[in-house]
Amino acid sequence: MLKVDNINVYYGAIHAIKGVSLEVNEGEIVTLIGANGAGKSTVLKTISGLLRSKTGEIIFLDENICSLASHKIVERGLAQVPEGRRVFLQMTVQENLEMGAYTRRGNIKGTMEKVYAQFPRLLERRKQVAGTLSGGEQQMLVMGRALMSHPKLLMLDEPSMGLAPILVEQIFAIIQTLNKEGTSILLVEQNAQMALSIADRAYVLETGSIAVSGTGRELIESDNIRKAYLGG
Amino acid sequence: MTFLSYLISGISLGSVYAIIALGYTMVYGISKMLNFAHGDVIMVGAYVCFFATFRWNLPPVAGVLLAMVLCTILGVVIERLAYKPLRSAASLAVLITAIGVSYFLQNAAQLLWTSNPKVFTSVVGNGSVKLFGGQLSISVIAIVTIAACIIIMIALTWFTGMTKMGKAMRACSEDKGAAQLMGISVNFTISVTFAIGSALAAIAGVLLCSAYPTLMPTTGSMPGIKAFTAAVFGGIGSIPGAMIGGILLGLIEIFGKAYISTQLSDAIVFAVLIIVLLVKPTGLLGKQVHEKV
Structure with missing residues (x-):
């Protein structure tokens, strides 16, 4: 469904992503793990069209989306939940969700009801300004917001960041539910343990290039990965 | 009675400032830049209306609409040509560009229409409404200006x-x-903002020149600066702030002129601004910016 082939991204003179290739098949949860600064978010931003690759191609549903504007990419069914939550703080919960459905024409009520069913907390706070929500609620809101566009592939950038362990578990359970309902997932995480435990396949990014890849289970069991990323 | 009539002319002048300030504040809100050419778009709008109604004898409504359409196009073109290439440049570069655009518009106007002042005739005539047995007279243009401001605010x-x-x-x-x-095209949204701001500038230009009928290439600059002050006063980026700031500024200016000194009225306006900003740096309705880490 998504095929990233040999992308190279630069921040000025800094070669941030060096020939990264990865693939997400329909129905999969794929995770991209790695240390701080390895370039995980950069890869997602490039796929979303916020950054441009100098080489290679990004194929989504048989179309090269490399040169598409990011709002066009969303229309194709590829949504990203950005790092650090980034809800619209001064808008209400409901307005935030409406923005998620910006590219859709016609009635969005059905989708909104589904999102509220998925995240009952958001329904309670629907009229509240998003800036007044707790961190966990904001994370639910950004996920709900991304779902409003009916994505075929959902990319999540560190959804566990800054959340209490119990909330992290909740968020990961929701990711699995979404996947069972038919959304393919590309998950970027620093919490490698959690990410690998739910992933079908995984890639390990080290200073801008893919160091290891394999199934989630293979990586959890690999000695090197355990030492480097799973704390022993 | 004189107090009441000062009050009404203050609100009326303030309404013009408010309509201009809305353009400043909306553009600032979305692109975080101060569009100092905004005041000169007002002048262009007034000229277009002047030529449409007094030279080509179009009805006033058509003149106003034509001014709005042309200013909308002008605003969008200015944004595309001058500001869009600087979207990621330092804010100082954008500010200087905006000042440059302002001078460009003033000088282009001088070249096209000379610097001789034109006498603008009010688009709604010079009638007035007399109340309290003729003791209080309110000009029609003041009523129209205030009404326009209220409608624009609601809209x-x-x-x-x-x-x-x-x-x-x-x-x-x-x-x-x-x-x-989310799939929002940022460029398109910014264009729409400039379009709305510039259309409002055209309305403000016509209303301003209907009340103060001297039209010159520099007509827009002082009201532009005062409206910018009004926007800062109310809290830049806030739409209700621009309205309140504009009206208060108009009131301060007129009452200052009436009761303190005609010559010092502008100084009083800016002194009040400085005091407000000392007490509340974000302006009256300004939002505190929360930096989340």
Whole structure:
């Protein structure tokens, strides 16, 4: 469904992503793990069209989306939940969700009801300004917001960041539910343990290039990965 | 009675400032830049209306509409040519560009229409309404100006609060990156903002020159600066702030002129601004910016 082939991204003179290739098949949860600064978010931003690759191609549903504007990419069914939550703080919960459905024409009520069913907390706070929500609620809101566009592939950038362990578990359970309902997932995480435990396949990014890849289970069991990323 | 008539002319002048200030504040909200050419768009709007109605004898309504259309185009073109290439440049570069555009418009106007002042005739005539047995006389243009301001305020509140485009504008002013990920085209949204601001500038130009009928290439600059002050006064980026700031500024100016000194009235206006900013640096309704780490 998504095929990233040999992308190279630069921040000025800094070669941030060096020939990264990865693939997400329909129905999969794929995770991209790695240390701080390895370039995980950069890869997602490039796929979303916020950054441009100098080489290679990004194929989504048989179309090269490399040169598409990011709002066009969303229309194709590829949504990203950005790092650090980034809800619209001064808008209400409901307005935030409406923005998620910006590219859709016609009635969005059905989708909104589904999102509220998925995240009952958001329904309670629907009229509240998003800036007044707790961190966990904001994370639910950004996920709900991304779902409003009916994505075929959902990319999540560190959804566990800054959340209490119990909330992290909740968020990961929701990711699995979404996947069972038919959304393919590309998950970027620093919490490698959690990410690998739910992933079908995984890639390990080290200073801008893919160091290891394999199934989630293979990586959890690999000695090197355990030492480097799973704390022993 | 004189107090009442000062009050009404203050609100009326303030309404013009408010309409101009809305353009400043909306553009600032979305692109975080001070569009100092905004005042000169007002002047262009007034000239277009002047030629349409007094040279080509179009009805006043057509003149106003033509001014709005041409100013809308002008505003969007200015943004595309002058500001868009600087989207990621330092804010000082954008500010200097805006000042440059302002001078460009003034000088182009001088070249096209000379610097001789034109006498603008009010688009609604010079009639007035007499109340209290003739003791209080309110000019029709003052009533029209205040009414226009109220209608614009209601329309903008509805637009930003209820429509998809208006909400997208608010989303863009908060976080352009996240807005892009929602599928909002940031460039298009910024263009729409400039279009609305410039159309309002055209209305303000016509109303301003209907009340103060001297039209010159520099006509827009002083009201432009005062409206900018009004926007800062009310809290830049805030639409109700621009309205309140504009009206208060008009009142301070007229009462200052009436009761303190005609010559010092502008000084009083800016002194009040300085005091307000000392007490509340974000302006009356300004939002505190929360930096989340």
